[in-house]
Amino acid sequence: MKKIAIIGGGACGSAALIELIIQSINARLEQQISFVLIERSEKAGYGLAFGSKQRTHILNTQADLMGIYAHEPTHFAEWLKEHGGKYRSDVKSESDEENAYTSRLLYGHYVAEQLQETIKKAEEKHIKVERIEAEAFNINRLENEKLRIHLTNNDTTEVDEVLLAPGTPKPNTFKEFKDHLNYIDFPWPTKRLLERTGKKDHVGILGTSLSAIDTVMSLVDNGHTGEITMFSPDGMLPRVQPDENNIFERKYLTLSNIHKLKREHGKPPRAKELFRLFIKDIEEAEGKPVDWKSLNRDAKDPLPLLKYDIRIAEQGGDALLNMAYAMRYDTSTIWSWMSLHEQIIFTKWLGRHWTITRHAIPLYNAKRLVELIKKGQLEIIPQNNDVSFLKDKNCFKITTGQDGIFEVDQLVNATGSATKLEEMKNILIENLVKKQYLKPHPIGGAVINPHTMQCISENGGSHIYAVGHLVNGMLMDVNAVWFNVKTIARLASEIIFKTSANGHV
Missing domain, CATH: 3.50.50.60 (FAD/NAD(P)-binding domain)
Incomplete structure (x- = not known):
């Protein structure tokens, strides 16, 4: 046995x-x-991911990809239809159940x-x-x-x-702050975050990824009225995920073409070669050359970008979003074909740009972020260089390269897994x-x-x-x-x- x-x-x-x-x-x-x-x-x-009692903590993936059975990806969407469907209060969708984002x-x-x-x-x-x-x-x-x-x-x-x-x-980062009651080392479970954060506190959040966005939602959904400032090295928010992506058909960055490179060159595909194929697919879909440098969002004002992304998501997404979405079943195979050296190059060169496109914000949460930024409650700051604790003021100091020094009452480590x-x-x-x-x-x-x-x-x-x-x-x-x-x-x-x-x- x-x-x-x-x-x-x-x-x-x-x-x-x-x-x-x-x-x-x-x-x-x-x-x-x-x-x-x-x-x-x-x-x-x-688990931590799906045990949150916050009904506005929603999945970052549509229901039709969330089946718990390996060969039945739509099983959760089918289950959802049998349990109230898109009309439930804990389902956020302007489309059908397959494209719904439910509460965690x-x-x-x-x-x-x-x-x-x-x-x-x-x-x-x-x-x-x-x-x-x-x-x-x-x-x-x-x-x-x-x-x-x-x-x-x-x-x-x-x-x-x-x-x-x-x-x-x-994460076990920022160990030096672990004994401070106004430092929250992880946003999950939310009970601890809410118990240790005053409604009017100025809360600093380390990170601008999906975990950090969930942290913002936890605070505002429970009546937080104080300032919230998100800090990260690049200040880039994830892009916005359409409820339903437009179909994107790849012609160049395909498993067949990449395997041909492997076969003919006798070596693993290089990050540069893959990016060239990516560019060809995008530019053919757009029908014109793309100014790729202009797409770098590093340290740019997030509000106009967020508004743009929402508008694009409501139209079913642009070529970048839809290609990333269309590649979801092939990325792990392509990754496995790359050498460790090329994987490291990709991670350093393109990794964060790929991440914000591939792991996007649900449309519902993106619209809420815009409102928080417009009313001045939420600010997103790039280039955080140093974090320290000011004992005399009982607060944290975040030094940034762009906007100077910030002091916050509470600090949340939401840098992600x-x-x-x-x-x-x-x-x-x-x-x-x-x-x-x-x-x-x-x-x-x-x-x-x-x-x-x-x-x-x-x-x-x-x-x-x-x-x-x-x-x-x-x-x-x-x-x-x-x-x-x-x-x-x-x-x-x-x-x-x-x-x-x-x-x-």
Whole structure:
């Protein structure tokens, strides 16, 4: 009997358990496999990402890409239609259910429901599923190749395979501020943010990405009337996502053309070559040459850009947005074809510009940001160079290159998920890195076999797997549910293959 542990019961962990159960039932492994789900929260299926009770915390992806089943991306949209559809108060859409943006909590309810239904099916088939309400903080490899997981409830459990799905990793940056009550090291869960922030406080937010925007929404939805200032090196907001993108057909930046480059040149594609193909597609769609330098939004006034993006999104998006959206299923393959050297070049040269285009703001939230900026409550400042605490004033000082010095009553670290393993504030990850059970990837996350999701390291062995943000360097789109469930399907197939007799299912 093989025992499989899933550490983390958020969306990724839940999707993994669901897929493993489905494949186990289909492979008729009732007498050969059991599962244990380790999640510190009372309720599984939510995690930090989808446990927010703020109804205005909405998904950043349309419903028809959010199915929790690997090969049924529209399942959530279908579920939504059966549960009130676009007329619910927690659904934001000017279109149909497929293009709706629901509250994060509603999606959490969906995942939790699917998890419970799948566990019930497992029990009906006599597959044991154990639930441990605790946090895993260490793992030891035993001589028999089993893995002993150490838990915060002073217990241990021994398993044959471990899947690491810890969810959104909190960053451990700005450690020097951790003892200050007016420093919030992470915007999730929102309860802590709201309890420690006065309604009239001047709140500084480090970051201008989607996490930072959610932080703004948390504050204003709970009656915050004070100033809010967002700081980042470039001051760039994400672009605005249409409810429904116009169709974009690529002719140049296709897998076929990139593979041809690989085949003819005998080397991985270069970032410059990929960008040239990108340019050809955009300029053909626009019907004219594009002034690419003018598209650089670094340190530019965000309000006119935001107004422009809203207008463009209401028309179904421009060529840049729609091409990025059309590439969503191919980006991970293209990334895997690039050498590490070219991946690093792309990250430094184009990474942030790609990110603001590919991971855009839902139209509903973009319109709210405009109103906050216009009435003077929200300001976005680029070129933050230094952050310090002024003890005599009990406030934080942010020094910027463009607008001078700002003082704020509260400071929120909303710079987004930690990228590198050493930046992740998670005791289990910290211990696994120390023991060399996880090997850091130069760009971020852990080194894995991308075909099986198995972690590759000096001492970890062949029975530890990882998904989601833990593999952000080797894979792209790890913050997208649709992408993670696809990688989970591969992982589950590998574990089921190893479990079945002689490797035959």
